[in-house]
Amino acid sequence: MASFNSPSHSASTPPVRSVSTLSRFERNRERALELFASKGFGQVSLRELAAHLELTAGALYHHCSSKEDLLFEFIEEHYEGLLALLARRVQGTPPLEVVRNLTASLLRLYQRRPLHFQLAMSEARCLGPAHQQRIGELRDRFQQCLLQQFGIGPDIDPALRQSTGQAIAHLLEQMPTWMNHSSLPETERLALLENLTLGAISQLLSHIENRHPLQSRGFRRAAILRKPA
Known part of the structure; x- marks a missing residue:
């Protein structure tokens, strides 16, 4: 594991350090992140990675034991970032507002x-069993x-329940990339993504309600299907 600790790896906020002390x-x-994303993790040699970071291979080993450790850190940061979004959600928020807030926050x-996002979706399969287990725990x-x-x-x-959780998580993780090349103004893009996400999640919840009525738990599907006028 690399010795570098990003803010997502620490429960407390680390002291701000000037660029000159880093x-x-x-x-x-961050150049490693760009290199993995542009070439693919499997196509990057340790020597190329070290050169890209302006380090010797020996100096790179001082900070991380392998290039896989660095990939793992980036993907771990991704899921910790997603969890941080949900930690800020207020319990009891109406489902419609949950979708709106999540869509905006994810964007x-x-x-x-x-x-x-790109590495988590395309390169997580390159991780070894121990790292896969940790990422699996965060995803769960x-x-x-x-x-x-x-x-x-x-x-x-x-x-x-498990399948529904996996479907919603995958939907929300993919959602920000749907309109990468859209020329729509940001407000219109957000509205479209919100409606697409709302429709997909509504259908999932509708399926669950048909199998297990949700009204007894204080949740009405109409609350998520109907937007205020």
Whole structure:
């Protein structure tokens, strides 16, 4: 594991350091993210990675034991960022507002970290078993938090609940990339993505309601299907 600790790896906010006090690895770390995203993790040699970071291979080993450790950190940061969004959600928020808030928050996160999204979707398969397990745990936490947001409790059939969590998580993780090349103004793009997401999640919840009526848990599907005039 690399010795560099980003803010997402620490429960407390680290002290702000000036650029001049950062190591070369810390200053250039994001270049590795760009290299993995542009060439594909498997196509990047350790020697090329070190050169891209303006380091020798030996100096790179001082900060991380392998290029896989660095890829793992980027993907771990991605899921910790997603979990941080859900941690800010207020319990009891109407489902329609949950979708609106999540759509806007995910787009903002994607605008800050587009390459993190790309690596998580395309390169996570390159991780070894131990790293895969850790990412799997974070992904499961993300799915469980989403299920809680939409009032889908543990009394649902376990297989259906798990599949629903996976579907919603995958939908929301992919959503920010849907209109990468759209020429729409930002407000219109957000509105379109919100409606697309709303429709997809509504259908998922409708399917669950048909199998397990949700009204007894204080959740009405109409609340998410109907937008105020």
